[in-house]
Amino acid sequence: MNKILRRERLVPNIHVLEVHAPEVAAKCVPGQFVMVMPDEKGERIPLTIGDWDREKGAVTVAFMAVGTTTHKLALMSAGDELPVFVGPLGKPSEIGKFGTVLVAGGCFGIAAIHPIARALKEAGNTVVTLIDVKANYLLYWEDKLRKVSDSFFVSARDHKFGTTHYVQGKIKELLDGGLKADRAVAIGCTYLMYSACEATRAAGIKTTVALNPIMVDGTGMCGACRCAVGGKTKFACVDGPDFDGHAVDWTELFSRRKSYLDDEMKSLCHWERSLLAPGVSGASVALPLSTGGAQLAPGA
Amino acid sequence: MADEKKELPPDDKARLKAEFDLDWRKDLRKSMPAKDRVKIERQKMPARPASVRNADFFEVNSGLSAEAALQEARRCLDCPNSPCVLGCPVAIDIPSFIKLIEKGDYDAAARKLKETNSLPAICGRVCPQESQCEAVCTMKKASGASVAIGNLERFAADYEREKGKVLIPRIPPSTGKRVAVFGAGPAGLTVAGDLAKAGHQVTVFEALHTAGGVLVYGIPEFRLPKKILEAEVDYLRKLGVELRMNYVVGRTATLEDLKAQGFSAFFIGTGAGLPNFMKIPGENLVGVYSANEYLTRVNLMKAYDFPNYDTPMTIGKKVAVIGGGNVAMDSVRNAKRLGADWAAIIYRRSSEEMPARLEEIHHAEEEGIEFHYLQAPTKFIGDEHGRVKAMECLKMELGEPDSSGRRRPVPIKGSEYVKEVDLVVMSIGQSPNPLIGQTTPGLKMGKWGNVDVDWKTMATNIPGVWAGGDIIRGGATVILAMGDARTAAAEMDKYLANLGKTPPQA
Numbered sequence: 001m002n003k004i005l006r007r008e009r010l011v012p013n014i015h016v017l018e019v020h021a022p023e024v025a026a027k028c029v030p031g032q033f034v035m036v037m038p039d040e041k042g043e044r045i046p047l048t049i050g051d052w053d054r055e056k057g058a059v060t061v062a063f064m065a066v067g068t069t070t071h072k073l074a075l076m077s078a079g080d081e082l083p084v085f086v087g088p089l090g091k092p093s094e095i096g097k098f099g100t101v102l103v104a105g106g107c108f109g110i111a112a113i114h115p116i117a118r119a120l121k122e123a124g125n126t127v128v129t130l131i132d133v134k135a136n137y138l139l140y141w142e143d144k145l146r147k148v149s150d151s152f153f154v155s156a157r158d159h160k161f162g163t164t165h166y167v168q169g170k171i172k173e174l175l176d177g178g179l180k181a182d183r184a185v186a187i188g189c190t191y192l193m194y195s196a197c198e199a200t201r202a203a204g205i206k207t208t209v210a211l212n213p214i215m216v217d218g219t220g221m222c223g224a225c226r227c228a229v230g231g232k233t234k235f236a237c238v239d240g241p242d243f244d245g246h247a248v249d250w251t252e253l254f255s256r257r258k259s260y261l262d263d264e265m266k267s268l269c270h271w272e273r274s275l276l277a278p279g280v281s282g283a284s285v286a287l288p289l290s291t292g293g294a295q296l297a298p299g300a
Numbered sequence: 301m302a303d304e305k306k307e308l309p310p311d312d313k314a315r316l317k318a319e320f321d322l323d324w325r326k327d328l329r330k331s332m333p334a335k336d337r338v339k340i341e342r343q344k345m346p347a348r349p350a351s352v353r354n355a356d357f358f359e360v361n362s363g364l365s366a367e368a369a370l371q372e373a374r375r376c377l378d379c380p381n382s383p384c385v386l387g388c389p390v391a392i393d394i395p396s397f398i399k400l401i402e403k404g405d406y407d408a409a410a411r412k413l414k415e416t417n418s419l420p421a422i423c424g425r426v427c428p429q430e431s432q433c434e435a436v437c438t439m440k441k442a443s444g445a446s447v448a449i450g451n452l453e454r455f456a457a458d459y460e461r462e463k464g465k466v467l468i469p470r471i472p473p474s475t476g477k478r479v480a481v482f483g484a485g486p487a488g489l490t491v492a493g494d495l496a497k498a499g500h501q502v503t504v505f506e507a508l509h510t511a512g513g514v515l516v517y518g519i520p521e522f523r524l525p526k527k528i529l530e531a532e533v534d535y536l537r538k539l540g541v542e543l544r545m546n547y548v549v550g551r552t553a554t555l556e557d558l559k560a561q562g563f564s565a566f567f568i569g570t571g572a573g574l575p576n577f578m579k580i581p582g583e584n585l586v587g588v589y590s591a592n593e594y595l596t597r598v599n600l601m602k603a604y605d606f607p608n609y610d611t612p613m614t615i616g617k618k619v620a621v622i623g624g625g626n627v628a629m630d631s632v633r634n635a636k637r638l639g640a641d642w643a644a645i646i647y648r649r650s651s652e653e654m655p656a657r658l659e660e661i662h663h664a665e666e667e668g669i670e671f672h673y674l675q676a677p678t679k680f681i682g683d684e685h686g687r688v689k690a691m692e693c694l695k696m697e698l699g700e701p702d703s704s705g706r707r708r709p710v711p712i713k714g715s716e717y718v719k720e721v722d723l724v725v726m727s728i729g730q731s732p733n734p735l736i737g738q739t740t741p742g743l744k745m746g747k748w749g750n751v752d753v754d755w756k757t758m759a760t761n762i763p764g765v766w767a768g769g770d771i772i773r774g775g776a777t778v779i780l781a782m783g784d785a786r787t788a789a790a791e792m793d794k795y796l797a798n799l800g801k802t803p804p805q806a
Contacts, residue, residue: 023547023552023553024552027551027552027553037509041602041608041609041610042610043601043610043611044509044601044611068610069610083509084509084546085546086507086509086546086547086548086552087548087551087552088551088552089548089551216593216596216597216601216611217507217508217517217573217596219507219548219573219733219735220573220574220733220734220735221517221571221573221574221575221592221596221733222575222590222592222593222596223574223575223577223589223590223592223593224589224590224593226577226584227584228584233577233579233583233584235574238574238734238735238738251686252584252686254686255585255586255685255686255687256584256586256686258586258685259586259587259614260612263606263607263612264612266607266612267606267607267610267612270607270608271607271610
């Protein structure tokens with residue numbers, strides 16, 4: 001069991017979890033992830049490590065509350081315990097002296113990209129950070145990221161930032177404006193990573209992405225996370241999660257990510273109902289599934 | 301691979317001989333002439349009706365009654381050469397435990413089993429006895445049907461557990477030596493048990509959140525109830541074994557890190573955790589699973605009880621399982637239990653070559669599983685959402701024997717046909733998990749990604765490090781893993797005993 005030291009909502013729907021896991025904290029390096037299970041009946045999901053404190057023995061991960069597991073995590077608080085918080089898993093990110101590196105992140109990826117940006121900066125690169133958010137109130141860790149960046153940009157669909165760009169448009173704008181990037185790294189939702197890769201493809205900038213397929217064990221055993229990269233099947237958990245974004249079969253990844261969309265909705269409704277009637281299993285509450293989960297969601 | 305054992309080691313031979321010569325054994329042998337023993341029919345393992353059990357997850361076999369066990373035990377001729385022991389990878393003193401059952405001393409029978417096998421209730425259920433101990437049974441030659449050794453093993457182990465008084469052997473004073481075991485599967489648990497009984501301080505590191513390895517994520521509840529595994533793991537805890545879950549050796553800590561923490565001997569039993577695929581088009585479609593993933597979702601994550609458990613899985617109506625081993629049988633029978641209308645084994649050779657245990661094949665047939673021999677998929681076809689909807693298969697005929705000695709399947713040109721499916725489980729074997737090789741510098745690996753060992757001692761090229769089970773074999777069996785583990789544990793014990801004696805070399 002690993003104790004939660006802090007659980008905080010950073011921005012709407014995105015939470016940060018700081019967990020006491022001394023062995024993971026001692027060993028983790030940028031680009032690695034942990035497998036997390038919120039309770040005994042929960043699912044195992046991968047979460048990218050956003051930061052760590054080796055002295056304190058603490059590991060920080062950020063996540064977006066989307067499905068049952070992440071909603072369960074979002075309701076946990078300091079002192080609660082996680083039955084599974086195992087890692088660090090996956091191959092470390094490639095950190096080298098590349099020159100100028102464009103680092104793009106969005107959503108949970110804003111946290112996930114942070115240790116990579118920091119390591120790239122420490123390795124002597126010029127770090128150009130680009131964060132994508134839908135609106136200004138979804139931006140977090142700006143200070144942390146600015147500290148490790150030489151320049152910092154935001155793409156957003158928000159007039160407060162004076163921009164309506166998505167990440168792809170902003171990258172194009174930067175490249176057209178004379179940015180000479182030797183490398184790029186993009187982490188966030190599948191679409192953000194795909195878009196970033198499309199924007200860097202023409203310029204031939206090698207772009208690394210941290211793929212986010214569905215996983216079960218996270219140690220190579222099950223093969224749920226297989227992705228086609230360069231025409232070959234790879235296991236994201238042991239061969240990755242970092243891959244050359246220009247070689248990824250994105251169509252396949254999009255469809256594999258959606259394998260359980262209906263079940264995920266069903267599971268969320270089931271769990272939300274169990275919250276409405278504590279101690280009673282969801283199935284026994286007389287509410288038809290078709291009413292959907294949204295209106296039954298707990299307040300905060 | 302290891303050489304076939306031609307003869308038992310002298311120690312084992314002497315141990316067997318001493319038991320064989322005991323007065324009560326002599327009396328028992330005399331109590332019934334062999335010609336009468338041969339006349340007794342092999343006792344059938346009672347099983348729940350196929351039409352009931354193929355819709356639930358409760359255990360299929362219900363176990364021999366005491367009367368049936370007695371009758372079965374009488375069938376054992378207690379022959380002096382006991383070929384069965386040679387057929388057993390862990391060299392259980394089979395005649396002794398069977399004669400103890402005949403004598404009515406079930407507790408002693410269970411203890412006898414545990415002298416060489418820490419997990420008898422499991423082996424009694426999942427071992428391929430018909431190709432091991434029972435294959436060479438003298439009674440098989442005499443009457444056509446071997447003694448049901450596996451069923452008797454299960455009987456004795458179940459008796460002891462259900463009685464609730466599992467005897468904990470006296471543990472010698474602690475040697476103070478610390479042993480690290482990587483992986484809580486059959487190999488790791490066996491090493492842990494043997495070395496704890498020798499007085500060493502054993503810690504088992506397991507990547508998953510539940511101990512058991514393939515016994516917990518792979519073998520289904522209907523074949524091996526989890527409560528039996530839990531009891532066996534509990535027994536190890538009582539022997540003083542420490543189990544650390546959620547610990548990925550190689551990532552959470554490396555072998556070197558653990559050495560620095562004071563562990564002086566290591567056993568790698570991290571298993572065949574890397575599923576094989578056929579590398580044919582459409583294999584990454586949604587609805588195409590590896591058997592490992594399919595079984596892990598059901599067994600470990602309890603997806604059969606979704607949404608009470610959060611992990612989902614595809615519930616197929618038309619299910620094809622590709623492969624013919626025990627894992628394929630487990631997968632296809634799972635699919636049937638989860639509501640498949642059509643659940644079939646697609647196997648590229650004929651029934652003769654199929655590697656699954658006979659009992660599993662029979663049970664599957666009874667439960668309504670279809671067997672399609674001499675064919676193999678050539679591609680999977682998806683719908684507009686990237687979900688599998690059909691597969692194209694090619695028919696085969698058998699050609700010359702290949703390196704495995706089995707006749708090689710040869711495709712019949714133009715025999716392709718398309719079959720609608722909504723769930724496919726690839727069960728064509730596993731490779732050793734690559735993590736330990738990637739993260740242990742200097743560890744010698746074989747050409748299939750396996751850890752390379754000296755087959756006599758199970759020692760790797762790194763002093764103080766042994767390995768066994770599927771990490772050295774690829775996908776094999778529980779009992780072979782346990783056999784490796786026993787060999788390794790004996791060697792490790794010797795190594796640890798000498799460790800204090802020789803002054804450390806600079």
